[in-house]
Amino acid sequence: MTETKAAPTRERAPITARIARVRVASWATAALLVVAVVLAIALQPSLLSPYGIASTFATFLPLVLVAVAQAVVVIGGGLDLSAGAIVALSSVVAVQVMQGSDDRALLGFAVAIGTGLACGLVNGLIVSRLRLQPLIATFATASVFSGLALLVLPTPGGTVPAVLTGTFRQAVAGVPVSVLLVVAVALGWLVVRQLRIMRHIRATGGGPAAAFASLVPVAGAQLASYAFSGIVCGLAGLAVLGNAGSGDPFIGGDLALNSVAAVVIGGVALRGGIGSPIGAIAGAITLALASTILFAIGLPTSWRALASGLVVILALALSALGAPRRQR
Amino acid sequence: MRQRALGLAALATTALVVAGCSTVSNEPAPSGSEGEASAGPFTIGVSNGFVGSEYRTQMIADIEEAATEYQDEGLLEDLVLENADTDVNGQIQQIRNLINAGVDAIIVDPNSGSALDQVFQEATDQGIHVFAIDQAVTAESVINVGIDQALWAETSAQWLAEQVGEGASIVAVNGISGHPANEARWGAAEAVFEEAGVEVLTTADGGWDQATGQQQMANLLATYPDIDGVWTQDGMALGVLQALIAAEKQDEIVMSGEARNGFLRLWSEQGDDFESIGVVNPPGTGATALHIAMGMLQGQELDESQLQNGHDIVLELEEPVTAENFDEVWAEVQGEPDTYVLDSVLSADDVQQFFQ
Structure with a gap:
């Protein structure tokens, strides 16, 4: 509560001062990304082969999308633990609708996005109207969405249209489609962030009371952040299908927590209001590369889980270097 | 602003560096064009997306044990393990890591019967043999090895x-x-x-x-x-x-x-009135698959007539444990810890039955 009261002064601080405060975090994010890329390539030079690049970015894409979705919710002062379940639900609904037919690929796209949006609206309404804690509310809806996914597709199966899996593995002018898609996500965000609602979301996350006093529609902004997250998770569902080529109701179970880690590594403050989805994208790539690096250095598998946990903690600690400064 | 610009710059450089090199190394096109049945030594990758059950632990141990024979002979250079709790998405990354590490064959205990098919296709397109154990997969280029x-x-x-x-x-x-x-x-x-x-x-x-x-x-x-x-x-x-x-x-x-x-x-420890049945589901199928993989890497070809559905190698069930043979079986395995799963591994000679 004290934080909320302190928020107005923070928000009114001059722009330059605000940048000075977050700079450390994003330097750390950028540095971590560069270190991860250099290490991964040094240890596994085959990552630079055409297949290496295409496959690595294809692996990034679902987490990159969910990280963007998570970043928007977190910047808006919320948290979405159901992101992975939304990805699973949208993907299985899309598989059932498409039935492997190329003609229905567009319909599948629309349905995946629609499913994501619907899930996001459910989360948004619960958090903004019923005012339940986002952590618990989305933990519960995650269970609901996973349950629905199991009803929609009781056993793994179904075929993804060849046009989707095929395009996902092609290259345009030598650049793999998966790379283009990751870049497109970043560019897409640069467009979306111009929207007024994104300013409202940021203001709400920075301090709901102050935002409300400044005539920001706080509840609407919260709802919008979850709805946006749902749509992007729907897209992630399609990315998952592109990778998998088939539906599975249990897909994406790790995505929700990994996206939270990616968001924090990306310099987004969990208390809301601070950070950018671009940072979250960098965080997602760093996180995905971390597992490739741990694999490439040939660490015994029994140590892998421990090490990947330590890497995440290290990355979080580095990204949070700026935090004490903000307190002063 | 600066923060965003920085993030973007880092992203863009990553993308550009990586993409820039792709055009250079695009020409040799390494995929699929590698030599057939070379003399080795080979590298075999293992992907398992669920750890912590006695079954999976024993499965991995069996594979490692079978691999040492070949390592001693100099036929197997390395056994690369991707063994961590993960979901389908994470296992797709495991398989891609193995492909990028340049393995010649992959033995996988798949988390899904169909959702890994595309990534298996990526592997087999590059001439990598893929064997699914414990759980059959639908991809036809993958050899399923297991019991029914x-x-x-x-x-x-x-x-x-x-x-x-x-x-x-x-x-x-x-x-x-x-x-x-x-x-x-x-x-x-x-x-x-x-x-x-x-x-x-x-x-x-x-x-x-x-x-x-x-x-x-x-x-x-x-x-x-x-x-x-x-x-x-x-x-x-x-x-x-x-x-x-x-x-x-x-x-x-x-x-x-x-x-x-x-x-x-x-x-x-129960009285004579207690009766039950234990049907063996051997974790050793992974090791059996390793023997088959080594055979294929050394140029042997599978006998089509031994395959069901064109890509399934179905292993025969061992005789189940029942009241009739209980004393005999128990005498044999009682020295093992409680976590031990009754096992059977086909030897390199045994798997010859599947080859031409």
Whole structure:
């Protein structure tokens, strides 16, 4: 509560001062990304082969999308633990609708996005109207969405249209489609962030009371952040299908927590209001590369889980270097 | 602003550096064009997306043990393990890591029967042999190596149906609803009970976990105290038996068991009235697959007539543990720890039957 009261002064601080405060975090994010890329390539030079690049970015894409979705919710002062379940639900609904037919690929796209949006609206309404804690509310809806996914597709199966899996593995002018898609996500965000609602979301996350006093529609902004997250998770569902080529109701179970880690590594403050989805994208790539690096250095598998946990903690600690400064 | 610009710059450089190089290395196009049946030494990758069960631990240990023979002979350079708890998405990354590490063959215990097909295709397109163990996959370029899960379930279901007789009512403690192995097994077992006129009152999910299985059985006993039998799968039978013992019903309610030492030990401590069955689901199929992989890498070709559905190598079931052979089997394995799963690994000579 004290934080909320302190928020107005923070928000009114001059722009330059605000940048000075977050700079450390994003330097750390950028540095971590560069270190991860250099290490991964040094240890596994085959990552630079055409297949290496295409496959690595294809692996990034679902987490990159969910990280963007998570970043928007977190910047808006919320948290979405159901992101992975939304990805699973949208993907299985899309598989059932498409039935492997190329003609229905567009319909599948629309349905995946629609499913994501619907899930996001459910989360948004619960958090903004019923005012339940986002952590618990989305933990519960995650269970609901996973349950629905199991009803929609009781056993793994179904075929993804060849046009989707095929395009996902092609290259345009030598650049793999998966790379283009990751870049497109970043560019897409640069467009979306111009929207007024994104300013409202940021203001709400920075301090709901102050935002409300400044005539920001706080509840609407919260709802919008979850709805946006749902749509992007729907897209992630399609990315998952592109990778998998088939539906599975249990897909994406790790995505929700990994996206939270990616968001924090990306310099987004969990208390809301601070950070950018671009940072979250960098965080997602760093996180995905971390597992490739741990694999490439040939660490015994029994140590892998421990090490990947330590890497995440290290990355979080580095990204949070700026935090004490903000307190002063 | 600066923060965003920085993030963007880092991203863009990553993308550009990586993409820039792609055009350079695009020309050699390494995929698929590698030499056939070279003399080795080879590298084999293993991908497993679920750790912490005795079955999977023993499976990996069996593979490592089988690999040492080839490593000593200089035929196998490296056995690369990707062995961590993950979801389908994470296992796709595991497989891609193995492909990028340049392995010649991949042995995978898949988390999904179909959702890894595209990434398997990526591997086989580059001339990598892929073998799925424990759980069959639909990708036709992948060789499935394992027992027939439906037959495995039918064997114990048949036994249980005979024990309880027509008109009896039973319950089932299954693995995880929707999991392909569970569906294949329960689908087969359910058909057996239907044919035998045994009524299945309800099923519960025990998650292939002893503690959950025990808890579920205790709940079922409270709701259905008058059942004649219980059918369960491996990984939960010990828990189910403990629940029966706690309710002092182990001599009234007939249960199907498991071929694992913890269960067999408890079985050995029961009175003569207690009877059960343990059908072996050997973790050693991974090691068997390694022998097949090494054969294929050295230029041997599979005998098509030995394959079912064009890409399945179905291993024969071992004789199940029953009251008749219990003393004999138990004498053999009782020195092993409780976590030991009764096993069978085909040797390099045994797998010759699958080759031309």
